[in-house]
Amino acid sequence: MEEEIVVRGQLRLYGLRRALWFSGVVLVCFFFMFPVFWLILTAIRPESEVFYVHRGTNFTFTNFTKAFFESYLFKESMINSAILATLGTFLSIVITLQSGYMLGRFRGKLRNSWFGLIYIMRTIPYITWGLPLYTMTQWLGIYDTYWGVLAPHLAVHVAFFSLVMKGFFENITQSSEEAALVDGCSYWGVYFKIAVPQVLPGIFALSLICWLWTWNELLFAMLLTSSNTPLLTVMIVQFINEVGMQWNLMAASAVIALLPAIIVTLCGQKYITKGLYM
DSSP states (O other): OHHHHHHHHHHHHHHHHHHHHHHHHHHHHHHHHHHHHHHHHHHTSOGGGGGGTTSOOOOOSHHHHIIIIISTTHHHHHHHHHHHHHHHHHHHHHHHHHHHHHHHHOOSHHHHHHHHHHHHHHHSOGGGGHHHHHHHHHHHTOTTSHHHHHHHHHHHHHHHHHHHHHHHHHTSOSHHHHHHHHTTOOHHHHIIIIIHHHTHHHHHHHHHHHHHHHHHOOHHHHHHOOSSSOOHHHHHGGGBOSSOBOHHHHHHHHHHHHHHHHHHHHHTHHHHHHHHTO
16 A cells, blocks of 8 residues: 555656646747747738737738848848858868867867967957957958958857867767877878768757858847948848838848748758767
8 A cells, every 4th residue: 555655656746747847848938939929920910010910810921022022132131141151151160170179189388378269259248349340340441341241250150169169079089090090190181081070960060050140140240241241130120210110021021031040950950969969
């Protein structure tokens, strides 16, 4: 009888834990998904009904056509953002791979100095970079160009992802690298043929995160670009004017901007999962 009571108590405790876990998951999903749901709902409502989108049955898809075809430089900004995100991701991963390998495998003054520089860059708020970057790009003549806005992105990505890549390289054993060196392989051969293939899942995961980060970035885009190199995050803000805010067009343009990010995330989802287990 006592054993039966104990078993029932354990089952109740297990059921309570499952209920709490499920409630937590539902609550977290709600906080993440509800703003997206409200954004989509606002995007398909007429302009006259954006302040009570949860009521009424009038829906329209003209907001998407107006935002994409009639907005100022919207299509050009999507192309520019895609190019910048792809180029920034490629260059960041190339630099970060070598940086992370040096931090994870070597010891010495050069490695310690590089680690200290990265650490200092991570501690400085990016908003304080604004005025120096604006002045520097103007002085170098690269303001409102791809390279002018790409350089600070590379600095941010390398400073952050080098530490992550360092952990990836530290989690793989060095026995295969040491064996290759004994067999006469060069250091670059060990790096390209032994080390890099073992961290490919992490590379794919970081590439996806880097692409999304650059695609969604607003601070550098607002400070370092204008009409010559319009970027998507800045063009979404164009619907705020002296008259007011065109919430329906802003929401529609934000939904359009979500689509490439969702596609990229779905395509790289399995690589993110693999990268998390490294």
